[in-house]
Amino acid sequence: MDIFAESSCKLNCFLLLFTTMDDQPRKQDTPLVTSALASLREVISLLPLSSGNRLPSETDLADRIGVSRPVLRQALGVLKEEGLIESRKGSGTYKSASAPPAMAYGTPENLSDLGDCLRFRMVVESAAAALAAQRADADNISEIRRSVEAMEDNSDKYSVALEMDMAFHLAVARAAHSRYYEMTLEFLMPHILFGLKLGRQMKHVSPNSTSKRVANEHRAILTAIENRNADAAADAMKEHLSSGIERIFGNRSW
Incomplete structure (x- = not known):
């Protein structure tokens, strides 16, 4: 993929994300779901841009970001609606090939x-x-x-x-x-x-x-x-x- 095509792809990914998040309002998330979303977006951003990258299990993800599994599932549902992840029956949850690069601030280190x-x-x-x-x-x-x-x-x-x-x-x-x-x-x-x-x-x-x-x-x-x-x-x-x-x-x- 040449530089122009890659830049165009990233721009389209950003536009897709913001259109999903802002132009089509969803039911208001609770603060815990909002926090889980920020953490999940960081986890997803660290995976290479490929549809072949599977997310950790729900149990591992819940432990990693410090939320209950019901809260995690709500957050995962939002990310599926946004097109950042996709579920494959009997296989797990994967990062979507169209997922944009990270826009979060990461996690505090000190x-x-x-x-x-x-x-x-x-x-x-x-x-x-x-x-x-x-x-x-x-x-x-x-x-x-x-x-x-x-x-x-x-x-x-x-x-x-x-x-x-x-x-x-x-x-x-x-x-x-x-x-x-x-x-x-x-x-x-x-x-x-x-x-x-x-x-x-x-x-x-x-x-x-x-x-x-x-x-x-x-x-x-x-x-x-x-x-x-x-x-x-x-x-x-x-x-x-x-x-x-x-x-x-x-x-x-x-």
């Missing part, structure tokens, strides 16, 4: 990566929160409020609080009404999930106390968005993520 990710998120998510204050409709605000209230009501339930934390950030990104904010968070999900878990495990503070503090920070962002105060929403998001850095590294200037 604490330095995590710190860089949080600082990057401060820029992106503060801007998203400001836009959400200006653009969010009633449904967006209801979605953000539900995630805040669910986290407040379940601060003593680690898995629920963790999922509602991710749900909150995705809801704010959606409320900005610019697909790039949500897409960026989706590709960052492995990093975000790693940071959320680490922030609750590294310090000598109970997960319950951390969840309550995070829920209060989320509530402040929600209030600013409800009040249509873009500056306050951006500041509250920046304060929230700065607190995340402090929870992990012990200070905000790490």
Whole structure:
């Protein structure tokens, strides 16, 4: 295949993926499915561009990306709809020959990566929160409020609080009404999930106390968005993520 043909093929693959993902909206994924999708896309991207490359078994994949098999199957179903993978009866699941190259950020390799990710998120998510204050409709605000209230009501339930934390950030990104904010968070999900878990495990503070503090920070962002105060929403998001850095590294200037 010559260079022009190869470039054309890659461009068509990107267009196919984005058309599937954005122009034909599907039922909203849960945060755990979104995280699984980001991890699966990375796994798939590491396989050579050939229809002859089989994915690991469901059990191996679930263990590798840290989700249950039901969540994994939901994510695999999305990737099949997007044409990134295909199932062969009695043989397994394979990477599609038309699967595009990787667009994810990979997985965090060390604490330095995590710190860089949080600082990057401060820029992106503060801007998203400001836009959400200006653009969010009633449904967006209801979605953000539900995630805040669910986290407040379940601060003593680690898995629920963790999922509602991710749900909150995705809801704010959606409320900005610019697909790039949500897409960026989706590709960052492995990093975000790693940071959320680490922030609750590294310090000598109970997960319950951390969840309550995070829920209060989320509530402040929600209030600013409800009040249509873009500056306050951006500041509250920046304060929230700065607190995340402090929870992990012990200070905000790490």
